[in-house]
Amino acid sequence: MTLSDKVYSTLKELVAEPGVSGTESENLTSEKIYSIISEIPYFQNNKKNFGMELIEEDPYGRSFVWGVVHGKEQSNNTLILTGHLDVVEVEEFGHLKPVAFNIEECTKRISELNLDKEALRDLESGEWIFGRGTADMKYGIALDIEMLRELSEERNFKGNLLFLAVPGEESNSEGMIASVPFLLKLQEERGYDYCGVIVSECCIPDNENDKLKKLYMGTVGxxxxxxxxxxxxxxxxxxxxxxxxxxxxxxxxxxxxxxxxxxxxxxxxxxxxxxxxxxxxxxxxxxxxxxxxxxxxxxxxxxxxxxxxxxxxxxxxxxxxxxxxxxxxxxxxxxxxxxxxxxxxxxxxxxxxxxxxxxxxxxxxxxxxxxxxxxxxxxxxxxxxxxxxxxxxxxxxxxxxxxxxxxxxxxxxxxxxxYPHKYLQGIDDKSKRFIEVIDETIELAEKKFNEKLIKEDFFMAISDLSYTGIEGSKNLDHLSSNIVGYDINYKLPLDCLDKLNIPGIVFGGEGKDFHKYTERLNVPYSFNVVPELYKNMIFSLLK
CATH class of the missing domain: 3.30.70.360 (Alpha-Beta Plaits)
Structure with missing residues (x-):
């Protein structure tokens, strides 16, 4: 199978496990991701390099899943690929609820529901697939898994590639918040130096005529x-x-x-x-x-x-x-x-x-x-x-x-x-290098794939990029004292975030209508272009 075929196959498997946010069904998606990773030969030989981590005091017993591939050439440089594994519920699908988690059936039957002009045009083009979680954001998880699989075979990079799939983003980001102390622990115990993080959320067109693809340099708070x-x-x-x-x-x-x-x-x-x-x-x-x-x-x-x-x-x-x-x-x-x-x-x-x-x-x-x-x-x-x-x-x-x-x-x-806001600026060597790689990737997208990929300042739909570090000088004691229930009810590790502060972006495929029954994913760009751009970005950051 080609890389794009592998991403599609994994996406189908992940969408089929509902994982509705704020329910125990999220555990099924975590277990599915863990199962897929555990079958990768590299992890069968390196069992200490992947796992499921239980979120403490979580009422649903949820876990986040991680896996790290070490390159052949040793370095502390570590790039994180991450995304959320949960989805919103499917009540709005009406009589199509039974097929909302089946990409092919949902795409085949979505016209049974009332589609606006843009959704109908996309369906008739044959370039979009429909279903809950296709765009938001199991495509991103599938992409990250297949990047991990592909790069684990030759390991022809310098440093480490860390994958992280977290639950709860659609509720209170319990998964990403719980992963922060874990990332800090890896940093302290294994010496990982996080050179960047890519949150693999899909970009969203501004309107139906918007042909530009987007890479977000920050996330709204x-x-x-x-x-x-x-x-x-x-x-x-x-x-x-x-x-x-x-x-x-x-x-x-x-x-x-x-x-x-x-x-x-x-x-x-x-x-x-x-x-x-x-x-x-x-x-x-x-x-x-x-x-x-x-x-x-x-x-x-x-x-x-x-x-x-x-x-x-x-x-x-x-x-x-x-x-x-x-x-x-x-x-x-x-x-x-x-x-x-x-x-x-x-x-x-x-x-x-x-x-x-x-x-x-x-x-x-x-x-x-x-x-x-x-x-x-x-x-x-x-x-x-x-x-x-x-x-x-x-x-x-x-x-x-x-x-x-x-x-x-x-x-x-x-x-x-x-959710703290985050924005990637060239204020240190790590972020400067990341921006250089982003510019190279944008150039590659146009030259090789004739895709106009642009930098947007902020991902405006809120994302887990917020929990990859605290930017600027903040009075953390003052902030935590004004957050009601801080450390009693709301476990937000501000001190850990302050120590991490990883430069990051939001970059993935292209999707539309998140949280609607017309949620859909663009096939040509997401499966043929983005995986190649990801590989280029990974190799550039880990070389």
Whole structure:
């Protein structure tokens, strides 16, 4: 079989193992990948060079899979090929759900569903295959495996080629996060010096007429601010004697939702403005008492902004929201007083905004063994199958309730998941060399394959490249203190990431319509061109 045939054959096998994110079925995909690797002769003779690593405390018992091939010529230089093995569910496939994980059947029958003009054109061209996981991103895993297999035969390179397949990217990137200490362990015990990482996600055309293929020099970051609003409860018949936290959270939404001031920009790339992912009050049962707590968290994408700067901006917005609510409340109260001057009782409120870090420091100074107490609460919430975001809200609530100064306030924090942005710049010898190899690869694509491959600044769909190092100088203590549940519920190894900081890119085949029933992979480019470009890149970096 040719290399392209091998990649296709492996892709078919991997797609057939569903591995839906956040379920135990991800283990089936891990086991399939491990089984394929274990049949490669090199690994049969080098059993210490591959394995499955269990993710600690994972509710689904998931594992990531790894394998490393040593070149004939020894060197510490180590290139990582990585991707995620999980996929999203297939409810949108309707009656085609039974064939969603069968590439050939799905491609044959996909026209039974309603296809837009572009998807129908691609189907009729015969150059695209359909099915869940084809583009996002089992093609990338299949490509990496076959690169490993091919290069393990002659081993005519200098250094080491490390493959890593991780679960959980479509949920909270549990697999890649768990692999970070493992990579650091390999670095310390085997002396590996990571010269680069390639995340084999497919590129995505900007529109139906876009013929350019893309290689991404970085990945967008994601941070989720939580606004926990504390009001003052009162009987609904005496509404002016309290402060409804829903008013606070609503004003925050008015100021932050779609606010372009919170769009980050690098060169021509700009992130979409923020949007609210969840807004709620914490009152569980009906009564005529107003709520005491309300909360909202938002999706904010980053390219260059620091977490410190973002937190300052969010505090400023929160203070503005608080003052706006109090001003509006006074205006409405004064109108009511004119109608009923003898019956009005009301409460005066001073605006108060705190970061979670500030609140936590004050509580820890007063409450002995607070961390131990909170760990116990988190364990109970986990048993109740709460998601990380709900647990984070509960942690802030518990922390506030241990706070001595009970008063209306807005507590601003970050909650899981946190994705640092990354961008490859020529600031050291490793990254300079990587950029040189990228430029050589782009030239090869045009000369040999007549493909116009371009460098885009950022992969905008979020990727595990975020967990290959921390860029720039960050106050890690300050960052971790503002991530709710850090090291209690959310195991994010910031110290390990700070030590790694591997230069990396996102580069794979070409795909469309991730997370839709029209998900599809371009055949000519993905199977005939990209494997050859990969080989060139690998040999150039490991020589």
């Amino acid at each position: 994601k941070i989720m601010p939580l606004f926990f609003c504390v009001g003052k409860e009162t009987h609904a018949g005496e509404s002016l004697k309290g402060l409804n936290p829903n008013a606070l959270v609503s004003e925050i939404n008015r100021l932050l939702e779609y606010n372009p001031d919170f769009s980050d920009q690098v060169n021509d790339t700009i992130t979409p403005p923020p949007t609210c992912l969840k807004q709620l009050d914490l009152k569980e049962l009906y009564s005529v008492q107003t709520p005491l707590y309300a909360a909202a968290y938002y999706n904010i994408l980053t390219l260059s902004i620091s977490e410190d700067k973002l937190m300052r901006d969010l505090k400023e917005l929160s203070l503005k929201a608080f003052n706006n609510v109090l001003d509006l409340l006074k205006e409405k109260r004064d109108k009511f007083i004119k109608k009923s001057p003898d019956k009005v009782q009301y409460m005066e409120v001073e605006p108060c905004v705190m970061t979670y870090e500030e609140l936590l420091m004050e509580v820890k100074a007063k409450v002995k063994d607070f961390d131990i107490y909170m760990k116990g609460k988190v364990e109970l919430w986990k048993k109740e199958k709460m998601d990380n975001q709900t647990i984070a809200i509960n942690i802030v609530k518990e922390t506030y309730e241990k706070y001595n100064s009970k008063k209306p306030m807005i507590i601003v924090s970050f909650i899981p998941p946190y």
